[in-house]
Amino acid sequence: MTRILYGLCGRDAARPFSPHVWKTMMAMGHKGLDYRLAAVPFTAIPKIEQGETRTVPYLVDGDTRVVDSFAIAAYLDQAYPDRPTLFGGPQAQAQARLIESWSQMTVHPAIVRMAILKIHDLLDQEDQAYFRASREKAFGRSLEEVAADGEAERAAFAGRLDPLRRTLGYQPFIGGESPLFADYIVFGALQWLRIATGSVALAADDPVLAWFERCLDLHDGLGHSVAAA
Amino acid sequence: MTRILYGLCGRDAARPFSPHVWKTMMAMGHKGLDYRLAAVPFTAIPKIEQGETRTVPYLVDGDTRVVDSFAIAAYLDQAYPDRPTLFGGPQAQAQARLIESWSQMTVHPAIVRMAILKIHDLLDQEDQAYFRASREKAFGRSLEEVAADGEAERAAFAGRLDPLRRTLGYQPFIGGESPLFADYIVFGALQWLRIATGSVALAADDPVLAWFERCLDLHDGLGHSVAAA
Numbered sequence: 141m142t143r144i145l146y147g148l149c150g151r152d153a154a155r156p157f158s159p160h161v162w163k164t165m166m167a168m169g170h171k172g173l174d175y176r177l178a179a180v181p182f183t184a185i186p187k188i189e190q191g192e193t194r195t196v197p198y199l200v201d202g203d204t205r206v207v208d209s210f211a212i213a214a215y216l217d218q219a220y221p222d223r224p225t226l227f228g229g230p231q232a233q234a235q236a237r238l239i240e241s242w243s244q245m246t247v248h249p250a251i252v253r254m255a256i257l258k259i260h261d262l263l264d265q266e267d268q269a270y271f272r273a274s275r276e277k278a279f280g281r282s283l284e285e286v287a288a289d290g291e292a293e294r295a296a297f298a299g300r301l302d303p304l305r306r307t308l309g310y311q312p313f314i315g316g317e318s319p320l321f322a323d324y325i326v327f328g329a330l331q332w333l334r335i336a337t338g339s340v341a342l343a344a345d346d347p348v349l350a351w352f353e354r355c356l357d358l359h360d361g362l363g364h365s366v367a368a369a
Numbered sequence: 370m371t372r373i374l375y376g377l378c379g380r381d382a383a384r385p386f387s388p389h390v391w392k393t394m395m396a397m398g399h400k401g402l403d404y405r406l407a408a409v410p411f412t413a414i415p416k417i418e419q420g421e422t423r424t425v426p427y428l429v430d431g432d433t434r435v436v437d438s439f440a441i442a443a444y445l446d447q448a449y450p451d452r453p454t455l456f457g458g459p460q461a462q463a464q465a466r467l468i469e470s471w472s473q474m475t476v477h478p479a480i481v482r483m484a485i486l487k488i489h490d491l492l493d494q495e496d497q498a499y500f501r502a503s504r505e506k507a508f509g510r511s512l513e514e515v516a517a518d519g520e521a522e523r524a525a526f527a528g529r530l531d532p533l534r535r536t537l538g539y540q541p542f543i544g545g546e547s548p549l550f551a552d553y554i555v556f557g558a559l560q561w562l563r564i565a566t567g568s569v570a571l572a573a574d575d576p577v578l579a580w581f582e583r584c585l586d587l588h589d590g591l592g593h594s595v596a597a598a
Contacts, residue, residue, distance in 0.1 A: 231457025234545030235464045241535035242471055306470035316463030 142176055143168075146188050146198040149179035150262030155366050157262060157335040159248070159328035162363075163209040164197040166324035169359030171216050171223045175199075181267045209328070210240060213321045226321040239314065239322045246300050247329045253289040254297070255336040258369060262336065297341045301348045308347045312354065319358060327355040331363055338369040371405055372397075375417050375427040378408035379491030384595050386491060386564040388477070388557035391592075392438040393426040395553035398588030400445050400452045404428075410496045438557070439469060442550045455550040468543065468551045475529050476558045482522040484565040485515050487598060491565065526570045530577045537576045541583065548587060556584040560592055567598040 145168065147161035156162070156179045168175055180188065185196055192198070192205060199206045199215070206215045213226045214233060227233040260271055260283055272283055279286050298305075304326060307314060314322040330340045330352050342349040356363035374397065376390035385391070385408045397404055409417065414425055421427070421434060428435045428444070435444045442455045443462060456462040489500055489512055501512055508515050527534075533555060536543060543551040559569045559581050571578040585592035 225460070228460025229458050231454070231544055231549055232461035232464055234540055235461055235468060235543060235549070235551050237539050238471075238532055238536045238543050238551070239464060239467055241532035242467075245531045245535060302474045303467055303470035306474060307467045310466050311463055314464060314467050315460055320460055320464070322464050322467070 143173065143202075144200040145175045145177050146185075146193070146196045146200070147177055147179040148185070148196050149181060150259075150267065151264045152262075153179050155262070155335065157259070157332055157366070158196065159251075159332035160209045161197045161328075162331045163321070163324045163328040164199065164212050165362065166327060166355075166359065167209070167213045167216055167226055167321055169362045170226055170319070170321075170324070171220055173216070173220065173223070181264055183266050183270050209325075210237070210321075213324075226324075228315070228320060232320070232322075236320075236322045236325065240325050242303065243326050243329050247326065250293045250297055250300055251329055251333045253286055253293040254341065255333055256283050256290075257287045258336040262369075294341045298343065298346060298348070301342075304351070305346070305348050308351050313351070319355065323351075323355060327352065327363070331356075334368050335366050336369060372402065372431075373429040374404045374406050375414075375422070375425045375429075376406055376408040377414070377425050378410060379488075379496065380493045381491075382408050384491070384564065386488070386561055386595070387425065388480075388561035389438040390426045391557040391560045392550070392553045393428065393441050394591065395556060395584075395588065396438070396442045396445055396455055396550055398591045399455055399548070399550075399553070400449055402445070402449065402452070410493055412495050412499050438554075439466070439550075442553075457544070457549060461549070461551075465549075465551045465554065469554050471532065472555050472558055476555065479522045479526055479529055480558055480562045482515055482518040483526070483570065484562055485512050485519075487565040491598075523570045527572065527575060527577070530571075533580070534575070534577050537580050542580070548584065552580075552584060556581065556592070560585075563597050564595050565598060 145164060147156045148158040149156050156165070156177065165177070186194060188198060189200065193207050195207060197209050197212060199212050201219070204215070204219070206212045217226050227236060256275065260268055263271055276282055304314070311317065313319040314326065334340050340349065340352055374393060376385045377387040378385050385394070385406065394406070415423060417427060418429065422436050424436060426438055426441060428441050430448070433444070435441045446455050456465060485504065489497055492500055505511055533543070540546065542548040543555065563569050569578065569581055
């Protein structure tokens with residue numbers, strides 16, 4: 141049986157950059173599960189497995205198919221209970237939704253403004269047209285106008301991570317002494333920023349940077365497998 | 370054996386308002402533990418138990434003395450494992466630090482600006498002088514200047530709770546199907562705002578308001594035991 145994880149790529153299939161797919165790649169590493177990564181461009185997602193999904197990550201594990209990074213992590217803990225836990229039980233899984241929501245609503249919008257043109261540039265021609273049209277419709281502004289906020293976002297970015305920085309004063313990972321899916325949720329966002337722009341916009345002595353680097357080193361350095369832009 | 374929970378009050382000892390003490394009152398209700406609440410003014414905190422603590426909540430449970438709401442919750446789960454869990458295990462306890470940090474760094478500063486003059490007005494004369502001097506030194510501004518930001522904070526307050534609102538789209542409590550200490554962390558902040566100002570500054574149809582009201586009803590309506598200002 142071959143597990144297949146469908147992900148997202150630009151022109152270079154060897155450089156997956158989606159934050160959500162990175163969450164799942166880290167989750168698979170955490171569980172020690174083998175898989176084949178099938179990274180496709182945005183416009184090829186509707187063709188995956190004859191149209192089974194509209195989004196990635198999409199995991200095919202034998203007869204089981206799961207979409208969405210959080211749902212995949214929950215599935216993995218349920219299907220592989222003897223391997224290291226990604227959540228640590230139902231209470232922690234519920235709480236991870238607030239951490240996901242914080243990352244999604246506070247960290248992601250800033251990264252979009254910092255990285256949107258760089259993400260565009262990673263894509264092939266067909267995807268560039270799709271990306272520009274869909275994002276400009278969503279924002280009601282051109283990509284260049286969205287990116288004009290990027291410098292201000294970059295200057296304010298460390299402040300958005302204040303809650304994580306305070307947490308790291310108590311413990312090395314969001315999960316405590318060792319990482320959990322909650323760590324991968326926020327790692328995925330910063331890895332997206334790193335791969336697209338070459339930097340995570342944090343000072344050299346920032347404890348959040350030290351945490352990010354600890355995460356890059358996990359699972360045989362999985363996070364390092366795609367170089368920064 | 371009588372358990373004593375030292376808390377904070379203004380002129381009226383029957384109206385505890387500290388967010389951190391409310392976290393612990395909810396935690397004691399969750400565990401179903403009896404205690405005597407000894408609420409004292411700010412300036413009486415150094416006299417508690419012959420000077421054993423500089424902050425409240427401070428719990429005296431037989432020979433055990435614990436300071437700090439998070440540490441008290443951890444102690445309660447350890448000392449009373451047969452009663453309903455406040456965390457749900459070490460992973461959830463670690464993750465609750467990020468939720469505490471988010472509440473502390475995002476929600477609390479807004480509440481301070483909205484409520485600082487009202488909190489001042491709750492205090493007796495000696496505490497008012499202490500509160501004004503210590504807070505004006507910390508902010509480098511008068512209480513009235515800090516409060517001048519309150520109207521803008523009130524207008525933006527619902528937005529600060531976006532991560533919680535998104536979470537409540539998945540589940541009724543931060544803890545999932547039932548509340549955990551993580552819920553009480555954020556509840557304590559809003560209860561502080563409610564008691565000091567009379568309102569939590571949320572629209573009638575806001576899911577966060579519905580969650581707050583569910584929390585007010587918990588443990589025989591403990592949160593209702595102090596009326597809004």
